[in-house]
Amino acid sequence: MMDLLWWEIAILIVAGFGAGLVNVMAGGGSILTVPVMMFLGMPGPIANGTNRITIVAHNASAIATYLRHGVPHAKLCASLTAVAIPPALLGAWFSTRLNNEQFEGLLAFVMVAVLLLMQAPQGKKSASAEDQPQNLVLGHVLMAAAGFWGGFIQIGMGFVVLPIMHRVMGLSLVNTNILKVFIIFTYTLLAIFVFAATSEVLWVVGAIAAIGNVAGGIVGARLTLSHGEVLIRRVLTAAIIAMIIKLLFFP
Template identity: 50%
Template sequence: MEIDVWKTALLFAAGVASGWINVLAGGGSILAVPVMVFLGMPGPVANGTNRIGIIAQNIAAVTGFFRKGFSDFKLSASLAACAAVGAFFGANVGVKLEGVWFERTLALIMVAVMVIMMTGAGQKPVEAGGKAKNLLLGHLLFVGAGFWGGFIQIGVGLIQLPILNRVMGLDLVRANMHKVFVALVFSIVSLAVFASQVKIEWALGIALAAGYAVGGWLGANAAVAKGEALIKKIFYLALAAMAVKLLFF
């Protein structure tokens, strides 16, 4: 693609917004990927190029959480290893898939997750700083989350958060702390698969990545400063907006 200043600026702005939403809730890629398609990228190319931004965003977010005193690299690494396996297979499917049906499937999944979250089905109050539970089930579910992340990326944070919060019993700030580390690892795996099979737009991807990094850093600091109340609001808004976008537009 021809590289113009306006394209670079547009992708940077989309990256800032996407990175901030991704760290606080998930679904931010629903902004970045359509922008790349609008600029003329084929679906698989946009899907792959988006991973450059995701990696940059999560490096910034992991750093932001760590500097605020939030880290548990042992659990993050074991969850990431499971997700990376799923991401490898998911990316090999995603690199070949085009059309609208996978978008409609995603929308239905997002609606289902939103209903579960808003109704509080099976949820108990989570004490901040509590230890993770249901470790085996959580790790198995992260293989599936990684598959989705490798396949399309869009909305994977909305899948990770319920696993970490509702299944594993982590408060939403610590759930986000693990989420960004896991996403960093499986996104590297996904990008490698896409780069081996489609032409990644590296220059535009770097502009997007710069925006993602800024948004990720801002999001990590907002998550720690504002806590669960802000995260819940943005989580529901991201879910609803994504479902409407994919089903009707």
């Protein structure tokens, strides 16, 4: 258990809020919460496990909304979730085997990769047309690989899952976002117990960040400003660059 000062609690809530906002508007919110937890003195592997509480909370709030309208492709959602769970648990276990120096080096590499992905052209986000599942075998194989990554570090998972379901499997972006929430919620909820059993999870710290995360998700979902996503991407880019410099040159 970390003894938190009032300003550290405030920073966690603000970081959680920013992550929730980013997850809705752009994706990659964990890239804010994990580094902030590390800045507050938490070892990287423990921050990685503790951050899963915010992910579960964020996705649970989204599920509560989606369930009112029904789950599209429910059987496909169940099968994709089922193939993602075992590799996600394995990935979580592998993550707990890293020491702090190894985790920081990996995190710096991942943040550079996510930064490059964010700058790549995104294309028009149309609701797509057909929405007829295709390439089912390939889609499930790729989702299993994505599950390992989600369990291992989670950061940038949205950039991995969305192309699998949208571009490979032919689902609309609307339904892809809905299914993504159910898949990530389920394997992350189970992965938390792997972290708790093999490493450590700071439940109170995670719950504090989760408060901001849920609030940020709600605000992000309702934000209709035309340049909202552009602004968030710019702020997130600046934050990522600052953290990369810190990890590489001021360990």
